[in-house]
Amino acid sequence: MLEDKFGRRFHYLRLSITDVCNFSCEYCLPNGYQCDTPRDFLRLDEIRKIAKAFANLGTSKIRITGGEPSLRKDLPEIIQACASTPGIEHVAMTCNGYKLPEQISSWVDAGLTSLNVSIDSLDPRMFAAITGHDKLETIMQGIEKALELGIKVKVNAVLMRHFNQNELDSFLDWIKEKPVTLRFIELMQTGDNKLFFDQNHTSGLPIKERLLDNGWQQIEQNKTAGPAQEFTHSDYKGNIGLIMPYSKDFCATCNRLRISALGKLHLCLFSEQGLDVRQFLLDNSEQRLQDELVSLLADKKSTHFLHDGYTGATKHLAMLGG
Template identity: 35%
Template structure:
């Protein structure tokens, strides 16, 4: 469907849990308050929302968290989504810690690809960032995903302390796309906003040669339909992507909405606008679900205001919103 600004909204990010097995400093260093499973959407409720979403034009689903794989039966949830007519792609964002155990199941359930968060290859720095010594498990998860035939992309947050060169070299050795994501001033992330992706790209050119923006439509289609802008460096074989939410604002082409683990349909990261779909499903208004969702999505804001933090109305941590 089209929102009030004529953007085609066809992408739904579904947080299946706000729990996580890491304690990243820029996300949830102190953990998260347990709201109890009764307040989290059931699989049946998620399937119902996806069915209605598809009727409104949603074709791409991304499963997120917290860490989605800490939710028991996550592969079964995905299998149910895959059976819904009209769903074209199902992808997942994960920290990779449990991926070694679930990669084969996810492939069999119908997952089309996984984005794996990897902010450093240094074991000590990994522990400092995440609070856990799980780097070997993440690297094993990447290998397991590749072995299972799952397309893999690596995500690294462009925090102010980031050393990007080892990550780029690792991604090239593994023949995997790597994307650098600008730190967004949401929750704890406000403390770690650093250089822009443009500055980072210029830094990488000193090591990996001249960068040219990727424009080949066929190659770009293999990289997915997300907001990353890819560059090919003269000394590298795999393009490097940059997701620049702050310094390369792409709100005019934003095609997504988010569903939190507690069932809140969220329209933009900056604002608390949206609608409580859990209430709709559980309080006798189920027959109105499509209308409620359609009216909410139509009102999607024109753009975020990260460059003007005082105008932000969202007060939740990113883990409560859905990564």
């Protein structure tokens, strides 16, 4: 079992398969993808070995991330490789949704069990202003198709003071009849976005207080759940989630590790550096990789130090998919 010195157990792997993204979101890649890293991304056989090693160490959930994972032509094969690994019970993915209508069926056939889609505004004009693409209608069509196929869908919205802070009522109206979990994520500071962060960061606590005042009930999360506090209401088909990385004790329940598209282990989204484990994929000895993962976990810190303005090696969220 992967367990750190603080007693936290890691059932959940976030696996990046590319750092390329075709959107230019204001808080992440406002100038678009710059191709500033080698594009020698993990191959399918390497992904199989990583999935097996983590599964052998107690991981039961893999989330495929980017950049934008749907830019890889072998995405269905990657999903299938993770889903067919003994011990892996859930294969999720986070994407921007622009290829959802045409590709969701192939992802589900490959073994995808849940899907997170980024939608920072329900206003088509604001969505285009944030992402650089007029694709909201296409993404919404893809979500409908995913729901029809029985996929569990979550929608991620990054809270930004000058962009979508006043859209809570619109989002609530949407989930009244839509069985999705809408997750508001506090804007996080990264190496490249300090000015934007200073201008746009806003806390999720007022939303939590409003929900509780209006009859929403907090749900107890399972061992493979992400960091969101989730709430439900009998009058709504959808749920609300809040991810508040600046809240007290946010890191106390950390249960996830990250592998970058270049084969580096990141003990935290804001680690000082990625730790190269790709060299342990060269042979067929899963034990060597497992031993290295256990050894490196000893260096995991108790917190991300975001409160101190520390962003580590994370220049932008596309590097690791958040």
